[in-house]
Amino acid sequence: MRGIWAIARHTLSHCLRMKIAGAFVLMLLAILAVLPMILQGDGTLAGRIRTLLAYGMGVTGLLLSVVTLLLSVGVITSDVRAKAIFTVATKPLSRWKYVIGRWLGVVVFVGILLVTSAVTIYAFAQHLRTGEALNPSDRRAVETEVFTARRQVRPQPIDIDTLTERKRRQLQDEGRYQEAMKAFVAQTGGDEQKARSLLEEQIRSQVAGTAQSVGPGGVFLWQFNGIAVAGNKRTAKGQVTLVDEETASLRILADDELLGSLVFGGPVRVNGVDLRVTRLEKEFFEVQPSADDRAGGRLASLVSGAETDIVADPTIQLSYKAAASVNPTDKLLRSIWQLDNPATGFRYMELRSDPVATPATMTVSARLVDPNGRMDAQYVNLPDSQGKGTSVTILENDIAVLFRMGSFEGTFIRGTVMILLQLAFLAAVGVAAGSFLSFPVACLVGLATLPLSMAGGFLRESLRLNPESGPATDALTLVGAWIFRVVRVGLPDFAQTSPVDSLINGMNISWEYLAQAALLTGVIRTLAILVIACLIFQRRELARVQV
Amino acid sequence: MADDVQGVVVARNLTKVFRDFWLREKVTAVAGLDLDIRAGEVFGLLGPNGSGKSTTIKMILGLLYPTRGRVAVFGRLPTDVRIKADIGFLPEESYLYPFLDARETLDFYGRLFRQPRRQRRRRVDMLLDMVGLGSVAYRRVGEYSKGMQRRIGLAQALINDPQLLILDEPTSGMDPIGTRQFKDLIRTLAMRGKTVILSSHLLADVEDVCDRICILYGGRQRALGRMDELLSKEDFTQITTERLDEPSLESLRRVLAASGRELLQVSAPRDKLESLFLRIVQEAQEQRLSTGGAVSGGVIAEFLRPDRDQTHNVLAGLVSVAEAKAPTDTQEVASSQAAAAQRKTEVLRDLVEPEKTTSALQPQGDHKDASPTKQPDRGLLDELLGGPKNNPEKS
Structure with a gap:
């Protein structure tokens, strides 16, 4: 290990003196300073912070990827070109240790740059967090949708297979299936197998679309499993300080600890009544009980100066996006949400108006989740203000229950480690290319890896080289498919494993996910490439015959 | 290969063929070379x-692989990492890292030998002093002159106190002082039993330090043998004495003619430019004139010197060799010209008093075992100088 570390130290020293570190930090600071000013996102504070995180981490990842490739390619090729390798290879140091040492040195160097960058971005984000939010909803989004680490569960998937089978039988009974087959056979030039495949696909697609849409007055039903509620219930005493009859709101003074566990728009129990926080300040919060509760219910005794029991439950969030087949005139979709705890029967209902095709989030009490982590949700599609209705579509991937799993800081650190794993992989590619190619050629190979890793999925779609789409028909496609297969196995999909989306959406990056990425990218792929690099370098002649 | 290995480096039928991209044979760089380099010898590789x-x-070092034949170093393949702990290598140019300073450079190479920090620091200090770069140790190597880079290159080759030192064109770009010190160092290392392989165009350097040489041409071995065997001219005798006037020369011619020989050349010996240069620089250094470059250094690092008991022998050996060399040695330049004149007088007295033996009759050479293989024709000398004709114990 001492030999490896000696080479790694030397590489680090080399990189630090190349002034690339200073240039990078200056560039990053300039970008981070300018970005929040020129990119306001949607104008909200949450949007600005998301923009900072997305562009900051994105730019950092991209810049460091290029820096990593250039450095890792250069560390070995420059030694061979300048013949400094003569004095190193004649020392008692195995060549594989030299290769690993060079790789390690580059990884440590870019790791330092990455940490510098991440700390800077984090500091900028925290600085923005202290800024003024556009409205309470904006503040709530900042705290509960950005500076958090949530996990999401999707509803139980629709049983498309059964529905498709049912639809097929129906069509066959009606004789329409046979008619459609004839049309498809004619379209495919007599290839019955292909025609059947196309027809089945179409039925399946139609069934999936229908299952995820409801007409006016229709109802969606979802069942969620695996919801893990974090945090404990908080109970405290509060004092009613203001009763506003005009707005029918109560202002309640409470201690910091309780106020810290409430969220704007989130649930709170006052005197045993489930209410929603309509205003949240440093020293008090406000609720708007219904007239029934105020008139004769459990809140009737609450007058100014009265003391009351307050319970703040842990919360979960329901996130969804509804699309309309025809846009309502006011572009708002009206709905009733009904959430049920299947074990206790505890129910929560809310009337909502959401902009069309815009992500919406409801924060609700975690009491809706039973001890097995289950919750039922129901969506009723209401007609608009003029009594007209439209068909509403909520795709399976557009609805989820989110619950807090950890801290933003933990996710930020794990996300940074994931970027480091990507950089370590790229460093291995660069070192491998530099172990037998000249600098320009190795650079070309290394830089070609970057778009393939970052946009592998997109390229696969655009090149129509999806290996699952069936056998290739011509030689070129066949060769392309094979190349892509090799690339897909050898290269990690950075787009899929990028932590940026998780960070800006306040989603948790779990240790398990990190370990999986570390195993696939960091251990298997990186190690395999390093082994190849070591084998090549072990066997190559390091000098040239000069006669 | 280990079973037939006797020397430090053994090569059999060593051949290197350079092929082009299409694997066509382009040029044969080395063809069928056989080498046996033994422990403790200074071996010269010469050739245009x-x-x-x-x-x-490079094949000995494992940087290139033989096309045919084989080579072993310390009985192992050159690619074997274990042997490299005992090898020091100075390439034809000092391929060093320009962004490191001299101290960092040596520290880096010391780390590759897994030397403990304390030992590494001590050796770095001693080597920097030895190569005269102690005062510029914190300047980047990239800012050094070529000669200074050679010096630091030499230091890195010695950081591990190697058993086998391989030097490729070691004195190229070095000033005469550095060259001189370098040659002294090789002698010292050889005395400690180290093996040195020296490749050089500078024949004088090779001649001064090598025990055996191999002359290559076109990748093939053209000559191999001991330096004195290859260089001695058995048919000639050379006498150096005080300036002779014409009558003395005439009487010499007569004596030679009487024995059927001819006086082929009469000339006044000239001082060597190297000696003149060394003298001037030494004077400047004694006056402590400032310089941004290397200073003389020259004190061989302690860890490279023989041990205490051996030191006296080595020094004695060095002194005796130096004395035998007359005006070309550094130490002699440092001494007064009177001492040189005194020695010259003694040599002449020995010549005119043939009952006394003299080392001045021995061929001038530096290396430790440069004992004369060719003796002067005592009979003729005795006849020339009027001494007894048979005195074998004084020859």
Whole structure:
């Protein structure tokens, strides 16, 4: 290990003196300073912070990827070109240790740059967090949708297979299936197998679309499993300080600890009544009980100066996006949400108006989740203000229950480690290319890896080289498919494993996910490439015959 | 190969063929070379440009692989990492890292030998002093002159106190002082039983330090043997004495003619430019004139010197060799010219008093075992100088 570390130290020293570190930090600071000013996102504070995180981490990842490739390619090729390798290879140091040492040195160097960058971005984000939010909803989004680490569960998937089978039988009974087959056979030039495949696909697609849409007055039903509620219930005493009859709101003074566990728009129990926080300040919060509760219910005794029991439950969030087949005139979709705890029967209902095709989030009490982590949700599609209705579509991937799993800081650190794993992989590619190619050629190979890793999925779609789409028909496609297969196995999909989306959406990056990425990218792929690099370098002649 | 290995470096039928991209044979850099380099000898590889010297060295070091034949170093393949702990290598140019300073450079190479920090620091200090770069140790190597880079290159080759030192064109770019010190160092290392392989164009350097040489041409071995065997001219005798006037020369001619020989050349010996240069620089250094470059240094690092008991022998050996060399030695330049004149007088007295033996009759040479293989024709000398004709114990 001492030999490896000696080479790694030397590489680090080399990189630090190349002034690339200073240039990078200056560039990053300039970008981070300018970005929040020129990119306001949607104008909200949450949007600005998301923009900072997305562009900051994105730019950092991209810049460091290029820096990593250039450095890792250069560390070995420059030694061979300048013949400094003569004095190193004649020392008692195995060549594989030299290769690993060079790789390690580059990884440590870019790791330092990455940490510098991440700390800077984090500091900028925290600085923005202290800024003024556009409205309470904006503040709530900042705290509960950005500076958090949530996990999401999707509803139980629709049983498309059964529905498709049912639809097929129906069509066959009606004789329409046979008619459609004839049309498809004619379209495919007599290839019955292909025609059947196309027809089945179409039925399946139609069934999936229908299952995820409801007409006016229709109802969606979802069942969620695996919801893990974090945090404990908080109970405290509060004092009613203001009763506003005009707005029918109560202002309640409470201690910091309780106020810290409430969220704007989130649930709170006052005197045993489930209410929603309509205003949240440093020293008090406000609720708007219904007239029934105020008139004769459990809140009737609450007058100014009265003391009351307050319970703040842990919360979960329901996130969804509804699309309309025809846009309502006011572009708002009206709905009733009904959430049920299947074990206790505890129910929560809310009337909502959401902009069309815009992500919406409801924060609700975690009491809706039973001890097995289950919750039922129901969506009723209401007609608009003029009594007209439209068909509403909520795709399976557009609805989820989110619950807090950890801290933003933990996710930020794990996300940074994931970027480091990507950089370590790229460093291995660069070192491998530099172990037998000249600098320009190795650079070309290394830089070609970057778009393939970052946009592998997109390229696969655009090149129509999806290996699952069936056998290739011509030689070129066949060769392309094979190349892509090799690339897909050898290269990690950075787009899929990028932590940026998780960070800006306040989603948790779990240790398990990190370990999986570390195993696939960091251990298997990186190690395999390093082994190849070591084998090549072990066997190559390091000098040239000069006669 | 280990079973037939006797020497430090053994090569059999060593051949290197350079092929082009299409694997067509382009040029044969080394062809069928056999070498047996023994422990403790200073071995010279000579040859014109492109004769295969560097290629041979690179095969010995495992930087190139033989096309045919085989080479073993310390009985193992050159690619074996274990042997490299005992090898020091100075390439034909000092391929160093320009962004490191001299101290960092040596520290880096010391780390590759897994030397403990304390030992590494001590050796770095001693080597920097030895190569005269102690005062510029914190300057980047990239800012050094070529000669200074050679010095630091030499220091890195010695950081591990190697058993086998391979030097490719070691004195190229070095000033005469550095060259002189370098040659002294090789002698010292050889006395400690180290093996040195030296490749050089500078024949004088090779002649001064090597025990055996191999001359290559076109990748093939053209001559191999001991230096004195290859260089001695058995048919000639050379006498050096005080300036002779014409009558004395005439009487010499007569004596030679009487024995059927002819006086072929009469000339006044000239001082060597090297000696003149060394003298001037030494005077400047004694006056402490400032310089941004290397200073003389020259104190061989302690860890490279023989041990205490051996030191006296080595020094004695060095002194005796130096004295035998007359005006070309550094130490002699440092001494007064009177001492040189005194020695010259003694030599002459020995010549005119043939009953006394003299080392001045021995061939001038530096290396430790440069004992004369060719003795002067005592009979003729005795006849020339009027001494007894048979005095074998004084020959």
